[in-house]
Amino acid sequence: MNTTPKEMNGAESVVRSLHAGGVDVCFANPGTSEMQFVDALDRTKLMRCVLGLFEGVVTGAADGYARMAGKPAVTLLHLAPGFANAAANLHNARKARVPMLNLVGDHALRHQQYDAPLSADVEGACAPFSDWVRSGRDAGSFAADAMAGLAVAKGKPNRIASLIAPADIGWDAGGKMAGVVAADVPAPLDEDALNAALKALESDGKTVILAGDSVLESPEALAILQGIAEKSGADILAPTSNRRMERGHGRLAVTKVPYPINDAIACLAPYASAILVEAAAPVTFFAYPGKPSLLLPEECATITLAGLGGDGPAALAALADRVGAKAAKPIDTALPPVPQTGAITLKNIAAALANALPEDAIIIDEAVSAGGALFEAGDCAAPNSWLALTGGSIGIGIPLAAGAAIACPDRPVITLQADGSAMYTLQGLWTQAREGSNVTTIILANRAYEILKGELHNVGAQPGPDALSMLNLDRPDLDFVSLAKGMGVPGRRVEDVTELMQAIKDAAKEPGPYLIEAAL
């Protein structure tokens, strides 16, 4: 069945070629225009097909999968509205430089001239959320287009590729296998930047090394970074949002640029030089009246040692060589005491989590307003992978966890999930249940868009009743235990930190997913 047949349609040629190129998972929410792909996936049995009940689940899961598998999955989406439903989490994946290839079904080419109910500008819908968009033209070139998209996704930096798939070129005969297309390799080391970085480290002014992307994913690169910092006296920071950080005992604890604008400005104020390694110069999330957009001090010199398309670990190795630094041994952050009793607070939830985290856990961080306080748990715990919301578009946590669990079925996944954000793509719980994923979702239930209250204050307003009605999630209270039950995920609500710790332990023993609603 899996030998390539002599005759195949366009859809089958795409599935077979992508599989030969290393893609073996398809996250899907198909519709009529994708039925030939459903058929081709069914007949070839080459890919694991994972259904999402909403397209935002599909792309969020493909993101989580790619962050952990280190390679793209393919998604199957349904015309312009299906793509739009998928777009918020594509936005997050794009900002994180995560590889993904979307197959976006469209009407048959001959049907596109008519204003059918689902007709819309698919290419226009894809463009703002993709790095590469192409429309398939015929069955014979369809697989080649898909492989071109795959190369874009896998290049450095990783990108979002969207291939529009008119229905008829999927069902037409004449599909042709296409081979792997070479992907962009990392930009070579910039010797001038290396010299400039060295000069900054040797200068009197304070220097910060801002390291992101693959540096944060590599404990070895982090150890070299630590060596450079120890030798030169430079500080180390990570961007505010990161796709994946390898954290916990045995790895360098890296502080992030804070989210709140005043904290971020204060954090970066001391520096005369900033060396960027797979990171951009930090900007504020939002603009505020009378506040700057750029976070580094105006007089700070910025040196891009490795751009977003560069090889950060290699650049750091070269810098270490020039500085005379070696990989340092990280100093483990001490575990906080196990909280004994009392209501759940951000502080004791962090301590509970740090103590409860099993070895090699994957943490999904969509904690939003609770994120600052909970982040520290990752450093003092056992080794873990920490995956965060990257593009600021809420509703990524539950799908990201579902996808990470597909990539790493033997690693426990723990999702730190703000309640308001959970409601965007809650359907991902069903995918977790169907796939039997070992995911524990901790809902941080403050029953508000808490972070927006701060933002309202930041723009100089005080909330009255109508404003609060748009920021509070009460009336009625959301009951996440019932919501989870409705999608086949067991759970419980806890109101005390000892109950919380017990629930985390119980969840680890439970096969498949579990949800804990933690009352804040």
Next chain:
Amino acid sequence: MNTTPKEMNGAESVVRSLHAGGVDVCFANPGTSEMQFVDALDRTKLMRCVLGLFEGVVTGAADGYARMAGKPAVTLLHLAPGFANAAANLHNARKARVPMLNLVGDHALRHQQYDAPLSADVEGACAPFSDWVRSGRDAGSFAADAMAGLAVAKGKPNRIASLIAPADIGWDAGGKMAGVVAADVPAPLDEDALNAALKALESDGKTVILAGDSVLESPEALAILQGIAEKSGADILAPTSNRRMERGHGRLAVTKVPYPINDAIACLAPYASAILVEAAAPVTFFAYPGKPSLLLPEECATITLAGLGGDGPAALAALADRVGAKAAKPIDTALPPVPQTGAITLKNIAAALANALPEDAIIIDEAVSAGGALFEAGDCAAPNSWLALTGGSIGIGIPLAAGAAIACPDRPVITLQADGSAMYTLQGLWTQAREGSNVTTIILANRAYEILKGELHNVGAQPGPDALSMLNLDRPDLDFVSLAKGMGVPGRRVEDVTELMQAIKDAAKEPGPYLIEAAL
């Protein structure tokens, strides 16, 4: 407080001007960039603010509101990802020619040059799902831009207008009130088309009058249409998808062009002429191998008596005059017998519904694969308004119901909701609960994307296990009663038609929303 102050910021000028233009409801899912609007709405207290926990709820509700109120609401959305989340239901509203004005927050103008996490091409994201897009430029012209958008929305045909609202022009001082802008009026009657229609009616060949939009919303226009048909022997059909039909006893029972392609072709095969009245020539939803895209026979003459921008009722009155027809008295369709017992089938659910429908109910029809069978209930029941999925993008039912209930708080709303589609925007139940809306949601629980099984067959494929895993919604079964409970909506599951009828009666007595999961 509600007198216009001398000094106001841009956001307040927009809120005050829109209110003076007749907009008094705002459906919102705001974020940081919309905080000035939250503040302005809060301080002025001029609009009812309704929160959706997801943007698709916001636009679906604004659609339902506009269909029943006959005027647009304003929505508040958050940057490109927030707009994308809203887009699927905007697509539906756009295809239905429903008026809506979206305020889409964006970064402050001076912040847009930086690649902040939420930066994306907002204008590009809006374009495929809007009829009109404009970006606000400064506080002083902001309200005038909003009023220009409002005029676009209110013109004939109604349209989707999206105004991009950079944060700083909202908070900047210098907002100026703007007056009402004249909207497009209906195109005048085309005398040539009138003569051609008359000729067709007098010819030997069979003629169909395909009437949509405002004709279907007007019992008076329908009575005149019936008079023309009786006088001339023409048949009457409605398009497959309609934003609103006034149905039930005392109104003309209109058959729709069927959704299944073979049925649609057969239905339209007899006609030599088609007279279009606020309707387009019907096209298939999708293309299929070897099947046409256009549904009318090739040799059928098409006469556009009133286009989508025309005045259908006036055109029909003119035609009646020329034909010598008068408004006819509709013949009421007999109520089917009350089903006595047994499992729930599409046939007996339709009978149960027809008997149970209270006077002046609003029916929301996202029944999808069950839609054909349930549609007849609307004709044999008490007078009702029937609102359907229009653009083929599933996930409209629950939000549409929420919005219709805001427009008509004294009318009962009953949603016929396919289970797979319900999962796209289930969060709308929470809005129904918060607003205390009198909505009964009947989940048609067949636990599959049933319609896609037919579509897979239509493209010549037979589903195997992997295909079925993408079309079936089992493993685990969705428990809608728990899902509803999680959002504060009481409900029950029924497996027998007598239980179903009892549940519909009980739901009518229950204040606020109720959900019935009907096992099919």
